[in-house]
Amino acid sequence: MHYFVYILYSSKLDRYYIGSTENIDTRLREHLWNHRGFTAKAKDWTLKYSETFLGKNEAIKREFQIKKWKSRIRIEKLIDANS
Structure with a gap:
């Protein structure tokens, strides 16, 4: 099964x-219609970027890596480089 960071x-x-x-x-x-939290x-969220991983752990590691950038x-450079 594939997992995604988005x-x-x-x-x-x-x-x-x-x-x-x-x-x-x-x-x-779910983010657009049935979600609590941030x-x-x-209700205007659009997908700008995604990466595919073979395992859940790898996807979660990458998610936290990007979040730690706090930049x-x-x-935006990541998004632009892959568009």
């Missing part, structure tokens, strides 16, 4: 959200 963007909040999941489409729908603050510029 980056969402909300223009309303002008913020990025980083997460990991087994199914990006289902997870995005992403519930906006919008670095996240």
